[in-house]
Amino acid sequence: MTGTDWAIRGTGAVASVGGTAPAVFEALCAGRTGLAPLRGFDPTRFRARHAYEIDDRPGPGVDVTGRATTWLIAAIAEALAEAGLSEDLADVPVLIGTGLRELRSAELWARKEAELTPEDLHFGTALRERFGATDTHTFSNACSASLYALALASDLLALGEAETVVVAGVDTLTESMFGLLDRVHPEPVDAVRPFDRNRRGVLMGDGAAAIVLSRADGPALARLRGVSVNCDAYHATAPDPAGITAAVRDAHDRAGIGPGAVDLLLAHGTGTLLNDEAEAVALGAVFAGVPGPLVTAVKSMTGHTSGGSGLLSLVVAVRALRTGRVPPTLGLENPVPEAAGLRFVTGGPASAELTVAQVEAFGFGGVNAVAIVRRED
Amino acid sequence: MAPVVTGIGLAGPTVGDPAHLLGSGVAGREDFDPASVVGKRGLRYKDDATRLALAAAHRALTDAGLLDDRAPTVPAGQVAVVVSSNLGNLDTVCAAAETIARESVTGLSPMDLPNASSNVVASSVAIWFGLRGANLMVCNGATSGLDAVRWARVLVGSGRVRHALVVGVEVDNEVVRRLTGAERLFHGAAALVVESAANAAARGVTARATLGRYERRAVGAVPGTGLWLVPERHATAAPPGVTPLDLSRRYGAASGALGVLQCAAAATWIHGGHGPTALATAGGPEDDATATLLLSAPGPAR
Numbered sequence: 085m086t087g088t089d090w091a092i093r094g095t096g097a098v099a100s101v102g103g104t105a106p107a108v109f110e111a112l113c114a115g116r117t118g119l120a121p122l123r124g125f126d127p128t129r130f131r132a133r134h135a136y137e138i139d140d141r142p143g144p145g146v147d148v149t150g151r152a153t154t155w156l157i158a159a160i161a162e163a164l165a166e167a168g169l170s171e172d173l174a175d176v177p178v179l180i181g182t183g184l185r186e187l188r189s190a191e192l193w194a195r196k197e198a199e200l201t202p203e204d205l206h207f208g209t210a211l212r213e214r215f216g217a218t219d220t221h222t223f224s225n226a227c228s229a230s231l232y233a234l235a236l237a238s239d240l241l242a243l244g245e246a247e248t249v250v251v252a253g254v255d256t257l258t259e260s261m262f263g264l265l266d267r268v269h270p271e272p273v274d275a276v277r278p279f280d281r282n283r284r285g286v287l288m289g290d291g292a293a294a295i296v297l298s299r300a301d302g303p304a305l306a307r308l309r310g311v312s313v314n315c316d317a318y319h320a321t322a323p324d325p326a327g328i329t330a331a332v333r334d335a336h337d338r339a340g341i342g343p344g345a346v347d348l349l350l351a352h353g354t355g356t357l358l359n360d361e362a363e364a365v366a367l368g369a370v371f372a373g374v375p376g377p378l379v380t381a382v383k384s385m386t387g388h389t390s391g392g393s394g395l396l397s398l399v400v401a402v403r404a405l406r407t408g409r410v411p412p413t414l415g416l417e418n419p420v421p422e423a424a425g426l427r428f429v430t431g432g433p434a435s436a437e438l439t440v441a442q443v444e445a446f447g448f449g450g451v452n453a454v455a456i457v458r459r460e461d
Numbered sequence: 462m463a464p465v466v467t468g469i470g471l472a473g474p475t476v477g478d479p480a481h482l483l484g485s486g487v488a489g490r491e492d493f494d495p496a497s498v499v500g501k502r503g504l505r506y507k508d509d510a511t512r513l514a515l516a517a518a519h520r521a522l523t524d525a526g527l528l529d530d531r532a533p534t535v536p537a538g539q540v541a542v543v544v545s546s547n548l549g550n551l552d553t554v555c556a557a558a559e560t561i562a563r564e565s566v567t568g569l570s571p572m573d574l575p576n577a578s579s580n581v582v583a584s585s586v587a588i589w590f591g592l593r594g595a596n597l598m599v600c601n602g603a604t605s606g607l608d609a610v611r612w613a614r615v616l617v618g619s620g621r622v623r624h625a626l627v628v629g630v631e632v633d634n635e636v637v638r639r640l641t642g643a644e645r646l647f648h649g650a651a652a653l654v655v656e657s658a659a660n661a662a663a664r665g666v667t668a669r670a671t672l673g674r675y676e677r678r679a680v681g682a683v684p685g686t687g688l689w690l691v692p693e694r695h696a697t698a699a700p701p702g703v704t705p706l707d708l709s710r711r712y713g714a715a716s717g718a719l720g721v722l723q724c725a726a727a728a729t730w731i732h733g734g735h736g737p738t739a740l741a742t743a744g745g746p747e748d749d750a751t752a753t754l755l756l757s758a759p760g761p762a763r
Contacts, residue, residue, distance in 0.1 A: 129565040185579060185600055187554050194555035194636070195562060202641055202716065205547060206602045208749035212679075218750040219677045221608060224579035224600040232597060236612060239619035260557035263566040264574040313621070315596035317537065317587045320575035327593070330538075448575060449584020451596050 088311070088338055090241055090297050091304035092457070093248075094169070095399045096162030098155040099291035099386045100136040104162055108386075108396075109403040112411035113433040117385045118289060119275055125259055131272040132265075135257055136289030136387025149189035149198045153210045155292035156180065156254040160215070163250065166305075167296040173217035177246050179237050180207050180222045181229030181253040183391030183447070188258045207254075217250075226447025227352070228313075229253060229391030230293065231455055234398070235311040241299045252294035253392035261390075262288050270357075276388065277415040278353030278381035279360045279423045286354045289387025293395040295402075306402045309440075309456045310338030316450025322358050327450050328366035332442070335454035336370075341440060344374040346456075348404055348441040350397035353381025353413070354388050359446065364422035371425070378436060380429045384414035394445030398455055401441040405459040410434040464614045465658045465668035465759055466728040468525025472498060472516035473649020475712055480733070482726035488711050493649075503589070506572045510549030511585045513650040514630040518542075518586050521652035526666050527624060532591050541594035541616045541625040544583040545609035547602060547717040550576055552636040582630060594622040599717070603693065603744035604677060604752035605629075606651075606720020611675040611754065613655045623660050628652045629721025633713070645713035651721040653728070658759060670728035670739070673755035681742045681751035688730050688739035690723035695745060704736075719743050720752065727756040 097104065100118025101111035118136040124147040127133045138155065141147060160178070164171055185205050193200035203209045206222035225232045230253025237249040266272070269285040277283040297308060312334035316327030336343060352363055371377070382400055383389075389396055404410050412429045419428060443455045469479045472495060475488040495512035496504055499519050504512055522528035533540050553576040560568045575581050580598035587596045595616050599609040606629040613625035631637070633648035661668045676682065681692070686702040693714055699705040708722050709715055715722055720743045727739035737758040744751040 126562075129561050131566060183578065183580075187551075187579070190551060190554060190640075191558035193640070194558055200640065202547060203602055203747075203749060206600055206605075206749075208602055212749045218679050220601075220749065221599070221612075221677075222601045224598045225596075226578050226580045226584070226598075229580075232595075235595070235621075236597075236615060239615050239621070243615065243618055245615075258554065258558075258577070259561055260554045260577045263557060263561045264569055264571070264577050267566045267569045268571045268574055313595045314538065315542070315584065315587045315593050317591050317593045320581070320584065320588065330593075447580065448578045449580055449587065449596065451580065451584060 088238055088309055090238060090299060090308045092295050092306045092308055092402055093298050093304055094163040094167030094296040095305060095402055096159035096294040097396055097399045098158050099396060100138050100289055101385055105399050109400055112382055112385055112400060113409050115412055115414055117414055118387060130263060130266050132287060134274055135287050138290040147192060149192055152186055152254045152256040153207060156207055156252055157210060157214050159292040159294035160250055160252055163294040163296050169296060171215055173215035176248050176250055177219040177240060178211055178217045178250045179233040181233035181391050182222060182224055183226050183229055183255050184258045184261060185222060185224055188256050191259050225391060225451055226449060227390050228394055228445035228447040228451045228453040231311060231394035231445040231453030232313055234455055235313045235453060237297050238308060238311050248298045250294060251297055253395035254292035255390035255392045256290045257288045275415055276355035276383050278355045278384050278413055279364060279419050280416045281418045281420055283355045286356045286388045289389045291386055291389035291392050291396050293392055293399045304460045306405050306460050307458045309458050310335050311455045312338060313453045318450050321448050323362040323446055324450055325362045325365040327452055328362060328446060329369050331452035331454045332366060332370045335456050339456035343371050345440050346377040346442045347438040348401060348410060349377040349379045350401050350443045351379055351381045352444045352446045353383055361420060361422050364420060368422060368425055376427055378410055378429050378434055379426045380410055381413045382411060394443060394453060398443045398457060401443050401457050405438050405441055408435050408438055463658045464617050464655050464672045465661050466653050466670045467656055467661045467666045467668055468521040468654030469725045469728060470517045470520025470524055470652040472513050476649045479725055479729040482729055507585060508550060508553060508576045509632045510546055510630045511582050514544060514582045514586055514628045515589055517650035517652035518626055518628055521654050522626060525654035527654060535624060537591050537593040539594060539623040540592040541622040542583050542587045542592050543597045543609045543613045543625055543627045545599045545605040545629045545717040545721060546582055546631055547600050547605055548631055548637045549582055550579055552634050553577055555636050586628060603748040604750060605717035607741055607743045607752040607754045610720060610724050614672050617655055617657060623656055625655045626652060627655060627721055629718035631716045631718040641714060643714035647713045647715035647718055651718055651725045653721060653724055668759035669732040670756040671759045673757055675754045677750045677752045679750060682753045684740040687736045688727060690727060690741040692743050692745040693719060731756060731758050
């Protein structure tokens with residue numbers, strides 16, 4: 085649907101590099117990485133020995149349940165505070181995008197290290213306890229989950245089914261996903277190097293992000309102008325440039341812009357061999373014939389925060405639009421040939437006049453989501 | 462632009478013919494092989510939830526006149542897939558964590574990678590049938606199935622797609638039994654096709670039921686007259702004029718599949734001329750919320 089123009093009234097974020105949205109943004113602009121030796125898993129069981137974890141466990145090597153839930157609540161509370169809304173969400177839908185839900189808690193339960201009930205797997209129970217929210221929805225849509233949630237929130241506003249929606253994304257490392265990714269990488273991954281020729285693959289990161297999205301006029305941090313969602317219907321784990329290209333063009337159509345209007349691109353940029361190549365090919369096609377936006381990939385510092393990553397990038401984009409500062413892509417020295425035409429921010433933060441930002445998230449199974457955000461004048 | 466149900470498909474050892482949803486007593490069990498519905502090719506590394514979902518999806522798409530072999534009869538980008546399952550991939554996740562503890566990551570099979578992602582069922586259905594519209598995996602607890610039907614309605618109502626395939630699926634295995642403590646578990650999938658009444662009329666397909674008001678609240682709505690599909694573990698007696706139907710008693714605890722199974726039953730009941738309205742409710746006092754969805758007889762075709 086065209087004509088999307090919703091107010092982003094508050095933002096919140098938690099990641100390895102910072103505990104609030106401003107702290108995360110400042111850390112990223114300063115080029116600080118959350119990369120560290122594995123904290124919660126027994127590192128001797130893996131080939132990869134690093135990740136981008138939030139350092140909040142009770143002790144080294146001691147893991148506990150419910151960490152994702154804790155960050156989710158913190159990010160939502162921060163977004164509500166910034167929006168000047170109360171913490172009573174009895175009448176406000178809360179849409180959560182997550183790749184891995186509380187499956188880390190399930191792993192601890194399976195290993196008889198913790199208790200678990202089926203209600204602990206999704207986030208509704210905790211959201212009701214803390215915010216009195218009952219119209220809560222946990223979407224487990226791989227790595228594009230939180231932008232998918234954003235698309236559905238936008239649809240609820242468009243259909244008049246809500247005036248205000250809280251959208252959030254969250255993920256923590258699971259041993260099963262971290263281990264299976266480790267298993268399939270040709271060589272152990274030591275860092276996420278998006279779009280670099282020497283990238284080895286992806287490492288996961290912990291994180292959460294939240295925004296308050298509203299139909300109402302009035303103060304806004306930025307405005308959501310459109311979100312596209314689609315599915316490659318191509319492969320269980322490999323991306324398809326055609327599906328990504330279609331999603332980007334659909335997002336532009338929804339926002340009523342051409343590719344030349346995009347000033348800033350927060351890429352999905354996972355550092356995997358396949359994603360970065362497919363994403364670069366798609367962007368090359370979309371931005372052919374225009375100078376193209378400044379491009380950055382924050383996973384180079386936050387790691388891949390899975391289903392939460394799209395909204396985390398969006399929160400970064402909102403602050404970039406407001407400040408004109410763009411975090412660099414760490415570790416990107418020699419771009420892949422497919423990305424040769426892209427204007428990456430490297431070395432340090434960039435400063436620019438920014439009006440329109442594009443935020444991308446793509447997930448396993450070819451689930452693509454692209455959001456367009458505009459600066460509030 | 463009221464959304465209607467135009468296709469129903471069930472798959473599993475205890476479900477098949479939608480008419481049997483309205484029966485009483487514990488459902489009988491027959492051997493069921495998803496390959497008998499969708500063919501063997503490509504099933505090898507799929508988990509149980511995915512196989513059951515594919516079979517139910519095949520039947521619902523066929524029922525709605527949307528399937529030709531393995532491809533949609535309408536533009537691929539106009540069909541969304543919305544799947545609900547809470548426990549479908551729990552066994553893969555838990556087994557991988559146990560393997561890592563026992564043997565390190567070298568003991569893992571790379572073929573398990575897709576199954577470790579909770580959206581494996583939704584994306585696998587899309588890939589199998591070539592459906593390129595929005596693709597959504599709902600893992601929202603006891604209400605998840607009704608929530609999935611609601612989101613299908615939103616995707617159709619907002620104009621993102623013309624048709625939405627909804628699948629609810631859960632599996633019976635040792636891990637799920639241990640977590641839920643349920644004596645009997647539903648092992649199977651239910652699928653629906655949702656589209657606008659206008660679209661159904663234009664395609665010349667029959668609308669079985671209209672999807673009405675949806676809510677997810679602390680306390681469920683009180684049913685009016687008609688069929689009342691009660692939540693799992695439901696204990697309250699039905700008011701006069703209300704026909705209660707407890708599918709979990711007939712099929713076992715169905716978690717994320719329940720709401721879709723309920724809508725399949727409700728649409729079958731309405732289409733069979735038993736009455737004009739049915740209220741599906743999922744989630745009770747022990748859950749984080751109760752979802753309700755009203756289904757009614759479709760208006761005259763225009």
